[in-house]
Amino acid sequence: MTAFRDALKLGAAGAAAAACIYYPQPLAARLEQAFDTTPFWGAMPMTLAFIVLTSGPLLFGRLITVARAMRIVIVTEVLLAALFAAQAFANSPGLWFALRGLQVLLLPLLIPAVITGASNLRDSDNRGRDLAFYTAGTIVGGVAGRLLAVASIALAHWQLGSLTIAALLLASVALLRRPPVVTDELAPAGTGNAPAPATPRSWMDPVTLSYPGLALAFAVLTTILTCLPFEVGYERGGTLMLAVVYGGYAVGIVTSLGAPAITRVSRGLPRATLAAGALFTLGLAGVIHGAFAALAIGVVLMCAGMVFQQATQIVMLNAHFARSQSGTVNALFVAAVFAGGTLGSSAMVWLYGALGWTVVLIVCVLLAVIAGACMTIAARSQARAASA
Template structure:
């Protein structure tokens, strides 16, 4: 008969077993910044972010070449991105339910491995009739990482360090998106879009192997008692107006971001710019602005509060896209950098806030944010491509500004009032210096700014 381990109050038997193995005598409260477990967590999620986002967006950088090779217009070519992000959006709730039952690490590992295998098959598609189903399957497979990554960070990292860890994860996803676009674009300029997408598929396989070798086992995860208990957690994640406002940020801002990056290449390949496919690919180095801004946003939110940082970042997106309406290539590049920095700063704040705000159903809240985020990429991103096909870049800039304005309105109306009820950190405010409890159950002085 299997002997049961004695547990500390608040610990599962799996956690007690992990504590016994390491000689720990107290409940696991998360990896602290600077420790080996924290570093492994960040590196593993960085590698998984490369595997996921490089493959998801490898097609985006070669859309003009794909459109020419398959003889379709920009809106139809953009479906190569939209079907993948749409399938990802539809898959995240299923992945989050699996993660509640089988664990975060197992689900993330299955996701990146399956997606990498499909990524090697996509370049062999003879036309849109086969390319789009393969991209949809790949997108659904890729959903496992973004569906649970933030929940994994919230469970495995010390509460005081979660904001920075989440921001570091978002920074890693920007590198993945950048590498996917740069590699596919550079290779496509020499050997065609199929070779470019294949090269990114190989990169995805390598990054998946790094993830599997480095990721620490879950210690803060608590398995759902029954597989059918996800309904109440999902309802809780839909009942909070503040969470709904955060989902709206993902939907609207990602729709704006996807629109710009889907069609900018078509604009720059044409007159008055007339640049090459390689130069179009190099414009995606603008993602580095997002790598910096997402990390800066995490630190700024600790000092000034998340809501002011979110509003400022969204306003920067709107300003940036207006600058891109210029006929000067340097001005377009400057506007794109501002737009990209604003987007990733806003995404870092909104995604991290979602994971910390959820009191119950954290995985479901994270999955709903991810669903909204990729629904924006798929639906609104395709709509923006159709706007470009019909009316050109000035109409695209107006469409993006409208999406940013709607996101600002949702944040001001719902998040500010929700913050006033004390459910999350929005505007910094003073409180009596009595003990308070964080969402992770750790006490802190209540005069200290809430980090989640």
């Protein structure tokens, strides 16, 4: 019961972290209007977060040990809460963007630390469940952050929405006043965790194709969700459409928590990974169709496929590599996902501004197919290694 409670606490920390990341995404067109800038700069708060989250975990990876993980989570959440509270009263673009810059500098410490804690709970016998709670938490936080931003768009002082993110962070800190106990010792025999190898494994392994696969898939999803405010707008029901589409991301809670059952029904992770890739591409077809219902269902399917891949690939990577490599495994996971986010919110947004929605969608289809192939190869390689 203690491990279950600890996993929920870290799921809440994951939710707060995700809200910090995704809160500015629906504000892209609002920032463009309020600060008289271009779509590229309207998306910059997201791009900046993704750039830092791509490189930061690799730079800070050695600082994020199992022993330090919980302290890092608590300290960074307190600092982030202060920065979001200050941003609520920032009326100039320079100050608003400067505070966003300080926020994103803390995220490469917070997110890998939460994952490291969730994958190394001392009293847990089910790492897959613990990481599924973390993934589900990020979905809740991502949806909450986006919807809170959509709600704030109509306010005359739209910056006040940042106070809600500060409140989420402080609520997570309160839950962690008795932090979970984590350990880097090997799982005891007879537990539900697949034992990680005792000796470190080479990084030159087909399993690591999981990283570029996750990056490309997340690039596609980020592209769709970042360009939609520009394509749809806020007028004539646009705000309601955005709320429905972003709310569809919540389906990821089901696929993250249901990932172990889905994998069993699919008779193994390789087949489940291939099916999730097909689901993701089918959702992209709905977005291409463009009608409101097709768009909403398409985003739901894309989110379901993406979250399943994240929930299962992180468990697979932690099971494949030694526990002594856990900090690096998780830092690379965060860096890979947000490298894709960087691509989606910068180069792809630039492409949208230069060549339009149709060209962006064609590129997204190509990236989605490559991503699915990479993650399927990685899952098959890990399955062969586990059965050897």
